[in-house]
Structures are given as C-alpha cells and as structure tokens.
Amino acid sequence: MHKLNKISIKNYLAQMNIHPVKDRSYYGMYHSPFRADASASLKVDYEKNLWFDFGSSEGGTLIDLVMRINNCTVGEAVTKLERQYGSIQADSFSFHGDDNFRKEEPSISILKVIPLSHPSLLHYLTERCVSVDIAKQHCLEVHYSTNGRNYFAIGFKNDSDGWILRSEYFKGCTSMNVTTYSNRETDKDCYLVFEGFMDYLSYLTLKGFDKPKTSTVILNSTSNLSRVIDFIKSHSKVYTYLDNDEGGRKTTQIIRQAYPAVIDQSVKYADYKDLNEYLISTRQAQKEIQIRKPSRGFRR
Numbered sequence: 001m002h003k004l005n006k007i008s009i010k011n012y013l014a015q016m017n018i019h020p021v022k023d024r025s026y027y028g029m030y031h032s033p034f035r036a037d038a039s040a041s042l043k044v045d046y047e048k049n050l051w052f053d054f055g056s057s058e059g060g061t062l063i064d065l066v067m068r069i070n071n072c073t074v075g076e077a078v079t080k081l082e083r084q085y086g087s088i089q090a091d092s093f094s095f096h097g098d099d100n101f102r103k104e105e106p107s108i109s110i111l112k113v114i115p116l117s118h119p120s121l122l123h124y125l126t127e128r129c130v131s132v133d134i135a136k137q138h139c140l141e142v143h144y145s146t147n148g149r150n151y152f153a154i155g156f157k158n159d160s161d162g163w164i165l166r167s168e169y170f171k172g173c174t175s176m177n178v179t180t181y182s183n184r185e186t187d188k189d190c191y192l193v194f195e196g197f198m199d200y201l202s203y204l205t206l207k208g209f210d211k212p213k214t215s216t217v218i219l220n221s222t223s224n225l226s227r228v229i230d231f232i233k234s235h236s237k238v239y240t241y242l243d244n245d246e247g248g249r250k251t252t253q254i255i256r257q258a259y260p261a262v263i264d265q266s267v268k269y270a271d272y273k274d275l276n277e278y279l280i281s282t283r284q285a286q287k288e289i290q291i292r293k294p295s296r297g298f299r300r
Contacts, residue, residue: 004081005061009044009051012062015084020044032056034069036246045170048146052171056247057196058221059172068223108174110163111143113155121154124168128198128276129283131205138201138211144174156197156218164197164220178227179218183211190214191235193255195222195242199275203241206279222251229258238262243274 010028013019020028021040032042032053041054052059058068066077116122116136125135135154142155142163153165153172162175179197192214194200200218204210215235217228222242232238238259242248244266256262269278 004078004085005049005063007062007081007085008046009049009062009065010046012065013044047149050146050172054171055245056222057171057219058176058223060176064176108165108172109145110174111145111150114141114143116141116154118152121152121167124154124166125201127168128202129205129280130198130201130276134204134210135201138197138204156220158220166198173220176221176224178220178224180228181212181216183213183215189236191232191238192216193232193238193240193242194218195248195251195274196220199241199243202276202279206275206282219251222247225251225254229255233259236261239265241265241275244270245273248274 010020013030013033016033018030018033020030022029026045026047028044028046029040030042030044031037031040032055035053035056037053037055039055042051043054044051050059050061051065058064063074063077063081066072066080067074070077070080072080116132116139118141121141122132125132138156140155140157141152142165143150143152144163144165145151151167151170153167153170155163155165156179158164158173158175158177158179160175160177162173162177164173164179165171192203192212194203194216195218197218197220200216204212217232219225219228232255238255238261240252240255240262242252242264248266252262252264252266256264269275272278272281
C-alpha cells in the first residue's frame with residue numbers, strides 16, 4: 001500500500017469540514033463530497049480505511065478519493081497530499097501512456113481465487129434473487145487481505161484483470177475498469193450497457209441466459225463511461241440498463257448526447273432503484289402468488 005493511503009480518510013474529510021451524518025465505531029456515512037447527495041450515501045470504513053459511494057458505485061483508497069474530489073490525476077493527488085501531510089516519495093507509482101492510467105500497488109491484496117462456493121456468498125446471491133448457477137459462470141470467490149485482515153467476497157473480473165468485490169458487508173475493487181463481452185453471433189449491431197455486475201446478473205437471471213446474446217459492457221462505475229463511449233457509438237442499437245438515480249440518469253443522458261437513438265430500458269423498472277431491485281420484487285410477487293394459490297386437494 002502506498003504510504004499516503006495509510007492516512008485516515010475520516011481525518012482527511014474532517015480537515016475539509018466534512019463530517020459523518022451517521023457515525024459508528026467502525027464506519028461512517030457521509031454526504032458525497034463530489035456530487036449532490038441528499039441521502040448521505042458515501043460510506044467510509046474506518047477499519048479498512050476505504051470509501052465507497054453507493055450513489056455513483058465508486059470507491060477506493062484515500063488517493064482515489066482525492067482524485068475524485070479534485071478531478072485530478074494520481075500524480076496531482078499525491079502532490080496535493082504530500083503538501084498537506086509532508087513529503088513522501090511517490091515511488092510506488094508507475095505510469096503507462098498517460099497520467100489517466102495508473103498502476104498502483106493495491107490496498108487490497110489477493111490471497112487466492114477459487115470457484116464460488118462459500119455458503120454466505122451463495123446466500124447473498126439468493127437474497128438478491130440472482131441465479132447462483134449463472135453467477136458461478138461469471139464470478140469467482142476471491143479471498144483478499146487489507147490492513148492486515150483477511151476477507152472474502154464475490155469477485156467479478158474487469159478488463160484490467162482487476163476484481164470488483166461484493167459481499168453483504170463490503171463493496172470495493174482492486175482496480176476500476178469496465179468489463180466487456182463481445183458476442184456478435186445473434187445481433188452484431190446491438191450493444192447492452194449495465195451499471196454494475198449485479199444488474200448484469202439480474203438481467204441474465206430474468207432472461208434465463210447463461211451469457212448475453214449480444215455485445216455487452218458493465219461499467220462497474222459510471223465514471224468509466226469515457227472508456228467505452230466511442231465503442232458504444234459504433235453500434236446501431238444501444239440498450240441501457242442503468243440505475244434510476246442521479247448518476248444513472250446523468251450517464252444515460254451523456255450516452256444519448258453521443259447516440260440519440262439509445263433505448264433507455266430503465267423505464268421498464270422506473271419504480272425501482274435498479275434492475276436488481278426490480279428482480280427481487282418480481283420474484284417476491286411470484287412467491288406470493290404461489291402461496292395464495294388455492295389447493296385443489298388430493299386426487300383419487
């Protein structure tokens with residue numbers, strides 16, 4: 001871990017006069033410092049010293065937070081922190097191409113990657129009504145350590161060979177990038193856009209597909225849109241399955257500006273936050289129908 005990332009995120013925000021709306025011994029909930037946020041949806045894990053913004057699906061270390069708040073490169077963020085906390089050599093960073101790509105020793109260290117099998121992770125998927133069989137084809141079980149403690153989570157690989165990590169208690173990543181699937185067998189001109197991999201798995205569960213029938217991108221964060229916007233524009237049919245919140249609507253609007261004919265599928269689950277919430281509601285309704293279905297008794 002870079003030395004700067006050992007600086008307390010809670011203390012850093014406090015020095016900016018940003019304080020938690022809800023403060024617990026091991027985490028705090030904040031209003032996001034880089035977007036309008038009425039519901040205080042940015043979580044800071046004090047023990048892991050990591051942050052995650054549930055509204056924009058972004059998260060990471062202190063350096064990541066400084067980059068996001070100031071809309072700057074990793075080098076600029078390091079310089080800013082060094083000026084504030086004293087000079088620390090930023091020799092654990094290397095650059096590839098330009099400053100917008102960084103390769104940093106991750107604050108999350110991967111210990112092992114195995115097939116998805118832990119009961120608590122399978123239970124988490126079941127609670128979210130995602131098909132476990134489908135999830136096993138797209139995800140793995142990732143065991144990792146951070147700040148000297150070991151954890152495990154559902155791991156979804158991105159195009160940087162990094163991991164998007166999800167469990168009932170944690171949302172984070174080892175690197176932030178999109179995940180793309182190329183499938184031009186059925187409709188080569190169609191492209192699907194999802195915000196997160198739970199929505200992607202929800203789509204496959206609803207459709208009963210093992211894999212998408214067309215080319216697909218999972219943004220993993222709306223901030224990753226710039227990485228794929230040109231590729232999105234190259235297709236004649238674009239379907240977006242983004243969240244019904246500020247971040248999702250803004251991202252859809254940006255896509256529509258680049259490609260006016262985009263088909264916004266979020267209208268089909270307009271009463272729900274996202275596609276996974278719609279899936280959960282649908283499955284619960286189906287169960288209720290089965291419960292209320294009258295028994296016909298025994299046949300002779």
